[in-house]
Amino acid sequence: MATTGNNIDSSKVKIVHGDGGYVLEDVPHFSDYISDLPTYANPLQDNPAYSVVKQYFVHVDDSVPQKVVVHKSSPRGIHFRRAGPRQRVYFQADEVHACIVTCGGLCPGLNTVIRELVCGLYNMYGVKKVLGIEGGYRGFYSKNTIHLTPKFVNDIHKRGGTVIGTSRGGHDTSKIVDSIQDRGINQVYIIGGDGTQKGAAAIYEEVRRRGLKVSVVGIPKTIDNDIPVIDKSFGFDTAVEEAQRAINAAHVEAESMENGIGLVKLMGRYCGFIAMYATLASRDVDCCLIPESPFYLEGPGGLYEYIARCLKDNGHMVIVIAEGAGQELLSGSFGSDKQDASGNKLLQDIGLWLSQRIKDHFSKEHKMTINLKYIDPTYMIRAIPSNASDNVYCTLLAQSAVHGAMAGYTGYTSGLVNGRQTYIPFYRIIDKQNKVVITDRMWARLLSSTNQPSFLTAKDVSEEKKEEETVTQMNQLSQLSNNTEDETVSNPSVK
Ligand SMILES: Nc1ncnc2c1ncn2[C@@H]1O[C@H](COP(=O)(O)OP(=O)(O)O)[C@@H](O)[C@H]1O
Numbered sequence: 001m002a003t004t005g006n007n008i009d010s011s012k013v014k015i016v017h018g019d020g021g022y023v024l025e026d027v028p029h030f031s032d033y034i035s036d037l038p039t040y041a042n043p044l045q046d047n048p049a050y051s052v053v054k055q056y057f058v059h060v061d062d063s064v065p066q067k068v069v070v071h072k073s074s075p076r077g078i079h080f081r082r083a084g085p086r087q088r089v090y091f092q093a094d095e096v097h098a099c100i101v102t103c104g105g106l107c108p109g110l111n112t113v114i115r116e117l118v119c120g121l122y123n124m125y126g127v128k129k130v131l132g133i134e135g136g137y138r139g140f141y142s143k144n145t146i147h148l149t150p151k152f153v154n155d156i157h158k159r160g161g162t163v164i165g166t167s168r169g170g171h172d173t174s175k176i177v178d179s180i181q182d183r184g185i186n187q188v189y190i191i192g193g194d195g196t197q198k199g200a201a202a203i204y205e206e207v208r209r210r211g212l213k214v215s216v217v218g219i220p221k222t223i224d225n226d227i228p229v230i231d232k233s234f235g236f237d238t239a240v241e242e243a244q245r246a247i248n249a250a251h252v253e254a255e256s257m258e259n260g261i262g263l264v265k266l267m268g269r270y271c272g273f274i275a276m277y278a279t280l281a282s283r284d285v286d287c288c289l290i291p292e293s294p295f296y297l298e299g300p301g302g303l304y305e306y307i308a309r310c311l312k313d314n315g316h317m318v319i320v321i322a323e324g325a326g327q328e329l330l331s332g333s334f335g336s337d338k339q340d341a342s343g344n345k346l347l348q349d350i351g352l353w354l355s356q357r358i359k360d361h362f363s364k365e366h367k368m369t370i371n372l373k374y375i376d377p378t379y380m381i382r383a384i385p386s387n388a389s390d391n392v393y394c395t396l397l398a399q400s401a402v403h404g405a406m407a408g409y410t411g412y413t414s415g416l417v418n419g420r421q422t423y424i425p426f427y428r429i430i431d432k433q434n435k436v437v438i439t440d441r442m443w444a445r446l447l448s449s450t451n452q453p454s455f456l457t458a459k460d461v462s463e464e465k466k467e468e469e470t471v472t473q474m475n476q477l478s479q480l481s482n483n484t485e486d487e488t489v490s491n492p493s494v495k
Pocket residue numbers: 103104105136137138167168169170171192193194195196197198199200202221222341342343344
């Protein structure tokens with residue numbers, strides 16, 4: 001199997017080259033593997049709501065750049081296909097049999113996406129057959145389905161969770177595709193995080209191998225914000241907002257007592273975006289600990305020293321810790337290699353461990369009684385309905401997903417890139433995880449806002465920077481090798 005520098009199978013990559021170093025990382029289309037499919041005029045052209053919009057249909061060449069900060073001489077770089085309605089569609093309304101599935105952990109906005117997929121299909125394209133697959137991937141072959149109508153989904157965006165249920169594990173590609181084929185489903189909308197998108201990519205591959213006219217579409221979900229390429233995942237803003245309530249409670253408790261410490265644990269298995277943004281938003285946080293920035297307790301520059309200073313100067317402090325932070329400190333006594341049903345690492349409770357360590361240290365070393373209040377709002381920040389801006393975001397994601405499927409595209413994730421809706425090929429979404437880059441400006445902003453120690457030596461910083469540069473160079477090399485290895489489609493308007 002030929003792979004590019006990033007372990008991407010180059011035979012699956014559909015690249016279009018244009019002038020000035022323009023590269024379109026295109027998404028698959030039915031016409032790539034099924035010939036002579038009939039097309040139809042998009043029914044939206046007769047829809048009174050849309051027919052008045054100037055240039056409502058997306059131009060065939062419209063694309064969105066991945067990088068918006070450029071230099072005079074830099075190549076135009078990677079682009080993604082702009083999402084939106086096309087002039088011609090590949091399905092007639094009564095031919096469509098769509099299904100929706102939600103997988104992985106909960107996230108605010110799941111019900112909004114479900115609602116908008118159903119309403120988008122019904123109201124924009126006249127589609128009447130939409131099935132909800134119950135309980136995640138395993139629901140395809142082991143559960144009942146729910147007939148989803150605009151009436152059924154009308155109010156669901158006001159509720160947290162997912163009305164069709166979710167689960168981890170249970171992904172069996174061939175059983176899932178058998179079920180899709182047996183039920184005559186031809187549009188599959190899959191809402192989920194990085195694991196789910198890997199599963200969606202496997203389903204797309206199998207659908208294509210069987211030569212089926214079935215669109216497989218991903219909608220990225222995760223409060224952790226660990227999905228790459230996209231600006232942010234839906235529900236993230238809502239989760240950060242809800243986290244403020246826990247931080248506020250921690251602050252009130254801490255400042256009301258002598259030597260008060262409020263410790264808040266927030267979600268973030270492999271990355272600390274929620275902790276970082278919640279800290280930046282709150283201004284009450286004195287220290288934010290995330291998985292990407294290892295910390296230590298003892299000695300100069302360590303956490304104990306910083307806590308002692310905060311208590312001396314202010315009499316109280318607030319610490320926010322992402323659940324995935326400091327797991328290496330726990331390994332040994334508390335550590336474990338256990339995984340959940342999807343293969344995700346099961347984490348130890350770093351918040352509880354750190355609370356105990358802080359109390360023990362200050363009572364032994366400083367003969368001080370610490371009033372520490374540990375707040376763990378873990379599930380409260382994700383089991384809530386999405387806020388207004390996430391609701392709008394969910395609507396755009398869902399409608400874009402529907403337009404793409406109707407236009408015959410498949411094997412893509414609907415995502416926001418630099419503020420524009422795009423179709424991103426699965427391989428780009430599942431290639432790596434999004435992480436906080438601690439040599440970027442955002443982390444520097446956080447450090448300067450909390451005044452916490454960076455826990456890094458000059459050597460660490462230069463190594464971190466070198467690693468970042470190597471990744472950038474590898475990406476550039478892989479791009480170059482794509483340019484030479486892949487079949488070049490010279491006419492960007494092919495699709
Ligand atoms: N590499 C993979 N290939 C196929 N399916 C996967 C893969 N990783 C995870 N999945 C499936 O995706 C679903 C959700 O994955 P999980 O990691 O729990 O949540 P998330 O999608 O939010 O990251 C599960 O049903 C799991 O079986």
